[in-house]
Structures are given as C-alpha cells and as structure tokens.
Amino acid sequence: MKRIAIVSSIYRYLSHAQHMGDRFLIGYPHEGKWHKPDVQVVSLYVDQKPPGDQSAERAKEFGFTVYPTIAETLRCGTDKLAVDGVVIICEHGEYPRNELGQVLYPRYEFFKACTEVFEKDGRAVPVYNDKHLSFSFTKAKWMLDEARRLKFPVLAGSSLPVTWRLPDIEIPLGSQIDEALMVGVGGSDPMDYHALEAMQCMIERRKGGETGIKSVQLLEGEAAWKAPYSQDLLIAALSRSDTPLGLTDKDGRTQDLVRTGELKRLVAKPAAYLIEHNDGLKTTLLMLNGAVKDYTFAAKVRGRGTMSTQFLLTPVPNVTYSACLVSKIEEMIVTGRAPYPAARTLIVSGMLESCLQSRQKGGEKLATPHLGVRYNAPAQSQHARR
Numbered sequence: 214m215k216r217i218a219i220v221s222s223i224y225r226y227l228s229h230a231q232h233m234g235d236r237f238l239i240g241y242p243h244e245g246k247w248h249k250p251d252v253q254v255v256s257l258y259v260d261q262k263p264p265g266d267q268s269a270e271r272a273k274e275f276g277f278t279v280y281p282t283i284a285e286t287l288r289c290g291t292d293k294l295a296v297d298g299v300v301i302i303c304e305h306g307e308y309p310r311n312e313l314g315q316v317l318y319p320r321y322e323f324f325k326a327c328t329e330v331f332e333k334d335g336r337a338v339p340v341y342n343d344k345h346l347s348f349s350f351t352k353a354k355w356m357l358d359e360a361r362r363l364k365f366p367v368l369a370g371s372s373l374p375v376t377w378r379l380p381d382i383e384i385p386l387g388s389q390i391d392e393a394l395m396v397g398v399g400g401s402d403p404m405d406y407h408a409l410e411a412m413q414c415m416i417e418r419r420k421g422g423e424t425g426i427k428s429v430q431l432l433e434g435e436a437a438w439k440a441p442y443s444q445d446l447l448i449a450a451l452s453r454s455d456t457p458l459g460l461t462d463k464d465g466r467t468q469d470l471v472r473t474g475e476l477k478r479l480v481a482k483p484a485a486y487l488i489e490h491n492d493g494l495k496t497t498l499l500m501l502n503g504a505v506k507d508y509t510f511a512a513k514v515r516g517r518g519t520m521s522t523q524f525l526l527t528p529v530p531n532v533t534y535s536a537c538l539v540s541k542i543e544e545m546i547v548t549g550r551a552p553y554p555a556a557r558t559l560i561v562s563g564m565l566e567s568c569l570q571s572r573q574k575g576g577e578k579l580a581t582p583h584l585g586v587r588y589n590a591p592a593q594s595q596h597a598r599r
Contacts, residue, residue, distance in 0.1 A: 215297040222306035225265040229304040232535040241536035244599040258286040283326040294334040298546035302343040313569040321352040337365035350563035366551040369558035374414035376534035377525040389515035390419040394446040422589035424491040430578040431568040437485035442497040449511035453523040456506035479504040556588035
C-alpha cells in the first residue's frame with residue numbers, strides 16, 4: 214500500500230483538505246461501489262489551525278502524525294523521504310490578497326518545500342497540487358519545470374473536468390472547434406478558475422491540441438453584454454442549467470433567459486473573459502451571478518453542430534464530485550503516471566492572472582506571448598461516466 218503525506222493550509226469542515234483528505238482516510242463512492250483507497254495517509258502538515266480544526270482528531274482516529282514542518286511531514290520524522298506521494302491542498306485559510314484580488318495562497322512555497330526534500334534525499338514522488346499551481350504564472354511554470362528536472366509526475370487543478378456531465382458528452386479528439394462558451398458563477402479568483410479549467414478540458418481536444426494563448430480581455434458590466442460572443446452558444450449553455458433563477462425560481466415557469474431580457478435583469482455585475490488562442494480559436498467565459506447556480510458549456514464543433522453540457526456539482530457536504538478527483542489522484546500515486554497533463558492547469562493559471570490584469574487596466578486587451586503553453590489532451594476521456 215502506498216504511503217502519502219497531505220500538505221494543507223487548513224483542515225476543517227468543508228475545506229478542500231477535509232473533502233479530499235477524508236476520502237483517502239475513509240473511502241469514497243466510485244462507479245457505483247464503495248472504494249477503499251489503496252493508499253495510507255501517514256502524515257499531515259497544516260499551515261493554519263482556525264477554530265474547528267479537525268487535524269488532531271483525524272490524526273488520533275486514523276493513526277497518523279501531524280508534523281510542524283513540511284520537511285518533517287514528508288520524512289515522517291526520519292532523516293529520509295518516507296512517503297510514496299504528496300497531496301498539496303492549499304485552499305481556504307486566512308491569507309492576504311494582492312492588487313489583482315488574488316488570494317496569495319502559498320502553493321508555490323509548499324511545492325518548493327517538497328522539491329527541496331526530494332533533491333536533498335535523492336528521490337522524488339508524485340505530487341498533486343489542488344486547483345491553481347500558483348496565482349503567479351512565473352511561479353507556476355517554475356513548479357512544472359522543477360518537476361520535469363527532478364522527474365516526478367504532477368497532477369493539478371479543479372474537480373470540474375472529472376465530474377459527471379449532463380448530458381455525457383466528449384468532443385471527439387482532433388475535432389475542429391469554431392467557438393466555445395462557458396457559463397460560471399461565484400467570486401473572482403476561486404470560482405472563475407474552476408470555470409476556465411472546465412472549458413479548457415473541452416477545447417484542448419481540438420485539432421492540433423492546445424497551442425497557447427494569444428490575448429485575453431476581461432470586460433465587466435454593460436461592456437460584458439456587448440462582448441463579441443455567440444448568443445446561440447449562450448442560449449445552448451444556459452439550456453443545460455438546472456438552476457435558472459428569476460421567474461423560474463419564483464413560480465416554476467420555463468423561460469428563455471436570453472431572448473426575454475431576463476438575463477440582464479438578473480445579473481447585476483456580468484463579467485466576460487475573452488480568450489484568443491494562438492491557433493485562432495476564440496473562447497468566452499461569462500460569469501453570471503444571479504441568473505443560474507451551475508456551470509455549463511457549449512461549443513460549435515464542425516460536422517457536429519452545437520455540443521453543450523453541464524458539469525455536475527453535487528450538494529454539500531457530500532460533494533461526490535470531489536471523489537471523482539480523488540480517484541485520479543490515487544491513480545497517479547499508485548501507477549506513477551498522471552492521467553492528464555498538468556500543463557492544462559498551468560495555462561489556466563496564466564490566463565486567469567492575465568485576465569485579472571486586464572480588469573485592473575480597465576478592460577484593456579492584453580497580448581500574452583508568455584502563455585505559449587502547448588500540449589495535447591489525453592486520448593481517453595477522464596470525466597466520471599459510471
């Protein structure tokens with residue numbers, strides 16, 4: 214059985230560390246069965262212990278140790294690396310924000326502390342990094358460059374790419390995508406990241422793979438409604454929502470949010486993230502707080518027409534979509550191979566940072582030559598299907 218260390222910001226009720234860490238400790242539903250992971254949590258690092266901290270009680274119940282430093286956590290109190298995998302979950306906790314509004318989670322610092330142990334001890338193991346690699350593209354790129362140098366697999370990112378889809382669709386590998394649009398909800402920095410990565414996992418399957426980002430622009434308010442995206446794709450994406458608000462929420466009627474104008478009435482602060490890729494593909498993320506509560510996608514795929522779906526997010530506290538992600542982390546640790554490329558998370562980390570810079574500059578369109586990240590999608594679909 215593989216031994217893993219969890220390196221976290223906090224471990225309390227409904228934190229990402231609790232969602233994922235508990236699944237490694239207790240097990241989780243997977244493909245219609247109860248699955249007990251073939252890994253053992255042997256150590257834990259917690260950066261902050263706010264009221265409600267669960268780390269001590271979990272350690273006592275499941276027989277592992279909470280260590281005061283990351284190095285001791287990876288070495289389990291010995292003088293050599295003593296685990297077969299590391300799970301970094303640095304989401305939630307009290308950390309400052311920068312001028313772009315990004316929370317300065319120390320994911321880079323946590324990752325760097327792990328690689329220092331790997332280098333000193335002469336052995337490296339698989340690492341999962343939750344959500345962004347870093348708020349900074351420069352730091353995020355360093356993380357993957359360091360992983361390549363030390364030759365260990367990395368998995369990273371959101372749970373949306375691996376959750377169920379309603380309907381269960383996948384864009385065929387090598388397709389020609391003419392345009393794509395994503396609808397998301399929630400606050401900037403945490404939730405727009407999820408939406409961007411969900412869209413990226415769909416469009417990366419196009420002919421030629423991902424070629425990098427040419428430019429980005431973030432428009433808000435009335436400018437977002439006037440942005441150059443397809444109204445037909447917006448209607449298609451919204452048609453997959455199970456949570457339309459407004460009149461539907463009030464008296465149960467069905468409604469065309471776009472053509473009736475109800476969408477503009479419901480959304481007080483729309484935001485349009487306009488992404489132009491190096492191969493000419495143009496994609497849009499619309500953050501529509503107040504209109505819906507879920508995440509939906511639509512694309513014009515040549516020869517197939519419009520393809521659309523919802524990324525299923527099951528309710529708290531069970532959030533079984535988190536189990537979908539844990540199954541991929543377990544797969545990497547057990548096999549030593551990442552099931553999909555961390556380059557996806559790298560490019561999304563960079564596009565979000567650049568979009569927020571565009572917002573800071575009043576919605577200016579920004580060239581992004583530094584985001585020339587190229588990669589190919591895995592041939593096999595990675596989202597939950599059973």
